[in-house]
Amino acid sequence: xxxxxxxxxxxxxxxxxxxxxxxxxxxxxxxxxxxxxxxxxxxxxxxxxxxxxxxxxxxxxxxxxxxxxxxxxxxxxxxxxxxxxxxxxxxxxxxxxxxxxxxxxxxxxxxxxxxxxxxxxxxxxxxxxxxxxxxxxxxxxxxxxxxxxxxxxxxxxxxxxxxxxxxxxxxxxxxxxxxxxxxxxxxxxxxxxxxxxxxxxxxxxxxxxxxxxxxxxxxxxxxxxxxxxxxxxxxxxxxxxxxxxxxxxxxxxxxxxxxxxxxxxxxxxxxxxxxxxxx
Numbered sequence: 001x002x003x004x005x006x007x008x009x010x011x012x013x014x015x016x017x018x019x020x021x022x023x024x025x026x027x028x029x030x031x032x033x034x035x036x037x038x039x040x041x042x043x044x045x046x047x048x049x050x051x052x053x054x055x056x057x058x059x060x061x062x063x064x065x066x067x068x069x070x071x072x073x074x075x076x077x078x079x080x081x082x083x084x085x086x087x088x089x090x091x092x093x094x095x096x097x098x099x100x101x102x103x104x105x106x107x108x109x110x111x112x113x114x115x116x117x118x119x120x121x122x123x124x125x126x127x128x129x130x131x132x133x134x135x136x137x138x139x140x141x142x143x144x145x146x147x148x149x150x151x152x153x154x155x156x157x158x159x160x161x162x163x164x165x166x167x168x169x170x171x172x173x174x175x176x177x178x179x180x181x182x183x184x185x186x187x188x189x190x191x192x193x194x195x196x197x198x199x200x201x202x203x204x205x206x207x208x209x210x211x212x213x214x215x216x217x218x219x220x221x222x223x224x225x226x227x228x229x230x231x232x233x234x235x236x237x238x239x240x241x242x243x244x245x246x247x248x249x250x251x252x253x254x255x256x257x258x259x260x261x262x263x264x265x266x267x268x269x270x271x272x273x274x275x276x277x278x279x
Contacts, residue, residue: 009083010080010081010083010111010112010113010114011038011079011080011081011082011083011084011085011086011113012080012085012086012113012114012115012116013076013080013086013088013104013105013108013113013114013115013116014033014037014085014086014087014088014115014116014117014118015087015088015094015095015096015101015105015115015116015117015118016030016033016034016087016088016089016095016118016120017030017093017094017095017117017118017119017120017121017122018030018048018051018089018090018091018092018093018120018121019051019092019120019121019197020092020093020121020122020123020126020196020197020220021092021195021196021197021198021201021220022197022198023051023054025120025121025197026051026055026120027118027119027120029118030118030120031055031057033087033118034052034055034057034059034087034089035057035058035059036085037059037084037085037086037087038059038060038079038084038085038086039059039060039061039062039079039084039086039087040052040057040059040060040061040062040086040087040088040089041062041063041064041072041076041086041087041088041089042061042062042063042064042089042090042091043063043064043065043089043090043091043095043099043100044063044065044091045061045062045063047091048061048089048091049061051089059087064076064088064100064101064104065100066100069100069103069104070103073103073104073107076088076104077104077107077108077111077113080108080113081111081113087118088100088101088104092121092123092220093120093121093122093123094117094119094120094121094122097122097124097140097142098142098143098168121197123168123193123196123220123222124140124142124166124168124222126193126196126197126222127166127191127193127196127222127224128164128166128224130193130203131191131193131203131205131224132191132205133164133189133191133224133225133226134164134226134227135164136164137163137164138163138164138165138166139158139161139163139164139165139166139227140166141154141158141165141166141167142166142167142168143167143168143169143170144167144169144177146173148176148180151176151177151180152180152183152184155180155181155184155185156184157261159184159185159228159261160228160261160262160264161227161228162227162228162229163227164224164225164226164227165224165225165226165227166222166223166224166225167222167223167225168221168222168223169221169223170221171217171218171219171220171221174192174217174221174223175212175217177223178190178208178211178212178223179212181208181225182208182209182212185208185225185228187207187208187209188207188208188225188226189205189206189207189225189226190205190206190207190208190211190223190224190225190226191203191204191205191223191224192204192205192211192214192217192221192222192223192224193221193222193223193224194217194218194219194220194221194222195218195219195220196220196222198219200219204217238259238262238263238265238270239273239274239277241259241262241263242255242256242259242274245258245259253271256270256271256274
């Protein structure tokens with residue numbers, strides 16, 4: 001379905017980027033939109049009111065966060081149905097990206113309600129372009145699970161992705177996450193960007209084991225991780241690779257699972273073909 005025009009009886013949903021640290025990164029258009037809409041929904045009004053006061057924005061401010069989004073989504077959609085223009089902002093950066101907002105956009109699209117992005121700062125992309133790690137292709141992952149077992153599973157699923165990987169992480173979990181990456185990915189090259197656009201902005205680069213030696217890492221963190229390198233050098237014959245892993249001590253089923261990831265093959269089909277090749 002195409003949205004050809006914003007001229008209808010419904011309101012417009014604006015997804016407005018806000019600064020990730022330095023208030024001077026706010027765009028003129030973002031200020032204009034936030035001044036013009038009927039309601040602003042923010043992830044945390046305590047943080048957002050500082051931004052609004054700085055730019056003398058007096059628009060009505062309401063909360064929309066992960067703990068009330070199930071009930072508040074309907075409220076926002078009803079505002080839009082009634083013809084009100086609504087802006088969604090997060091604490092920093094683009095809403096929806098690792099922040100609430102997706103449910104509203106999804107529902108608005110279903111109902112033909114116009115959605116417009118007001119672009120601006122994005123921590124992940126800002127860190128990527130200054131990292132010195134290949135910028136394309138990249139996979140933005142956001143936050144890994146806070147529980148170790150689930151986090152390990154997520155990393156295992158990403159182990160053979162040959163794209164640059166972008167993660168967000170909280171300072172109190174960064175050492176645990178790096179240790180898990182070292183265990184799953186091996187000692188890859190990474191760039192840890194902290195406090196972007198702020199006074200103590202810093203980039204820490206090196207192997208995962210080197211970065212783990214850094215003490216007292218604080219602040220908002222973006223972690224850029226180089227992609228899987230061996231994929232381009234992998235053997236042309238996946239069945240030979242299975243045999244190689246088995247010779248290294250892998251159980252056959254585990255070797256097949258690993259090779260399926262490396263070559264992006266269906267595990268069950270690879271298993272069947274491998275068994276057939278041994279007959």
